[in-house]
Amino acid sequence: MAILETKHVTKNFGGLTALQDVSFALEKGEVMGLIGPNGAGKTTLINILSGAFHPSEGKVIYQGEDISRLKANLVNERGIARTFQVVRIFKRLTVLENVLTAMVDRGKDGPWRLVWGSFFRRACAFNQDRDACATADGLLASVGLLDYRDERAENLPYAMSKRLEIARALATRPKVLLLDEPSSGLNPAEQNEQIKIIRQINEQGISILIIEHVMKVIMDISHRLIVLHYGEKIAEGEPEAVYNDPLVVEAYLGGEGNA
Amino acid sequence: MAAKQKIWAGLGLVACLALPLIITDRYIQHLLVMSLIFVIFSSSWNLITGYSGQLNMGHAAFFGIGAYASALLALKLGVSPWIGMFLGGLLAAAAGFLLGIPALRLSGPYLAITTIGFAEILRLVAMNWVDLTRGSLGLYGIPPLPGFWGIRFTSELTFYYVALAAAAWALFCFRRITRSEFGLSLQAMREDEIGAESIGIGTNRYKLTVFTISAFFGGFAGALLAHYQRLISPDMLSLGETFQALTMTMIGGLGTLTGPVIGAVLLTFLSEGLRFVEDAVKMDVRLIIYGGLLIVTILFMRGGIMGLWERWRGRSAGDGEEA
Amino acid sequence: MESLFLQQVVNGLIVGSVYSLIAVGLTMIFGVMRISNFAHGDFSMVGAYIAVFILAWVPGWFGWVGSLVAALAGVGILGLVVERGLFRPLITRWTDLDQIMASVGLFFVMENLAQLFFGATPRMLPDPFQGATVDFGLFSTSMMRVLCISMAVGIIILLQIYLNRARMGVAIQATAQNRNAAQLMGININLIYGLTFALGSALAGLGGVLYGTIFAIYPTMGAIPTLKAFVVTILGGMGNIRGAIFSGFILGVAESLGGAYVSMEYKNAIGFVILILVLLIIPHGLFGRSEE
């Protein structure tokens, strides 16, 4: 059963069409790889799925609900979390605080409830709340970041900051996780580690859409692949089949040529 | 650690309570009161700019609204200043909500100039609505806080305790707020708005909320000043007033709870220390010093005094580990 | 009635020409360096005082020419010093917040230093035409103001020529459009920064002299040109020179008409009201967005 799907999504930036009539479905529990040459529109697709952008035409359906017009924070509340190609961690917060912030149950009444609530707490600070910290520590441990717990996020090595983004996304308890190049810029050992982490996440039942340039990673973990080229979906299916699809080969060789 | 903190807090409180009894010089007591009022004012500015990263250059608007509202309520309608101070704060909070609306779409220089404009417009109203505000003459003869149990709040000594209670209350609120889920979300928003939205923070509502809360305390501080000085003028709404809060906070440490407290006390006393210079040159050199200190802080002392302290502590802790 | 209206429009255009001149400097600095200089109006104040002193020393036409040259050079050098000492060290590691606050700090330092050195008494620039006026039938104005608007327009035209024809001018524009590309083309960015800031400040200085032909000169006068220049710059789209020129005239006329028909007391609020309304509707001003 599809958990997240797009129907004929088109996205224009002024004169430029970044996505052209893209339809696809992410099945529940699967890992879907999203590949394509530079500028193909991959990030744009994730931006649209996560509510950062709204489609110019077409719809995004999540569990039967049309979420095309929802703002990013509401999309996240529904159960879709994401990471960014260029990390957007909260630099001057600690690693723990980065995760804690994402765990907050924001409810319907918004920030006023949180303000009000802050006056009726035993522990003075949220970052000293036992239960919350225990959960956050669990998440940090699952991505191997526990050693950096009280470090400021800006001091993290690059690979660790990428993992922190994943932990932070998981802290919002998503059903769908959108990963934008989670292993770009990592060395091979770190990439393997990253694959392991992503697999574990998937084993918990979280559906994943992953953009990746590193073919080894993508072939390794995706159940299915889709390929974007100049904003259009040119292939979809089993990784092996897609990899050998002449259209895809041509897109890569004719385009940037770095598969 | 927590126990140690409590002991320090307790000692600090005792020291604050005993201070004006030890230092009986009325002029120093006056400076202490002014420090406390600016502790509240700077800290409230810090909440918007330091914690949520929205550059508010119009904070004086709230200061002035609180002061004028409470003073006018007392003068024209006979409302008790004890209540008026809170009403003044609430009116400022409403203005804060209004000013928060442009902040939803603007940032950096755009927000700075819009907030300046907001305060300037209000200052012009205070200057020109002569029937109500007496224009540039300002309001005088503002009633003091009514006394009770035989205590009168017209002396520096007694008012000191009112200001101390107010500052303690405000700081308690700021501490709770900034360290809560809400406060953490504000800081997340400051660090990266898009990142914050991606984890479910509806930044618009958070901005409006922080503007409202911060404005309340800014207005409250203004009302406190009105009933202490018993004389206010449209200057309270000027950019110079915002600049004081800004400089105090920056020198103490932006985005920290202690920073504005240190900054407010330090600069209040420093500017009085400059009085002999001013008497010599017959001029107000305070703002030159403020501006100079602000520039030096930004250029050479990132994070202000609290930043220095953190680095020093970090280094000595690091040394300990290596040894 | 009609002549009153026309008279106000003309007055507005004259004041607006000064706004434009000052704002062009501000918008240039923003366009090239991404610096929002809240002390910009204080450079105008310095320019105005340079004219005050030179004209007290050398009266007459010779003094006027000397004032403009000295304001250009003096404020330009001051700009260079400020850029080197304050903004250059910040440029690699500032946040928007730090940079804006540093410039606000500079604003208060300059304003109060001026008060210290020049005293608080307002000064006027002497009228080289001894109060002569010209009557155009439907409206009239003083010769001094005619001089003011012609000078402002003349300087703006010269600037346009410089930016479009001179090598360094073209380099400035290229940097404003794309810093990285400019660097790749072998443009020395630090040189451009220094030049832009000096030039932008010098324009404010010249604007200050012309401002002094209309308004009184006093140490804290810088606030008004700063705020007006920001309003104009934002309305014109930050970094957009043409936009700033047009918006300057628009603001001048709007204020003049508003002052005449709505309220004299709130004249200085008109710009802010327009600004806030425009920003709420079009966040990047009337004349398109700044390239970001």
Ligand SMILES: Nc1ncnc2c1ncn2[C@@H]1O[C@H](COP(=O)(O)OP(=O)(O)OP(=O)(O)O)[C@@H](O)[C@H]1O
């Ligand atoms: N906010 C935007 N405004 C204008 N154009 C944009 C915007 N975001 C993306 N684009 C354009 O849309 C096209 C697709 O960009 P996108 O970032 O989605 O590519 P991508 O497939 O993620 O590439 P990469 O592999 O380099 O990350 C590009 O031409 C890009 O310039």
Ligand SMILES: [Mg+2]
């Ligand atoms: Mg991308």
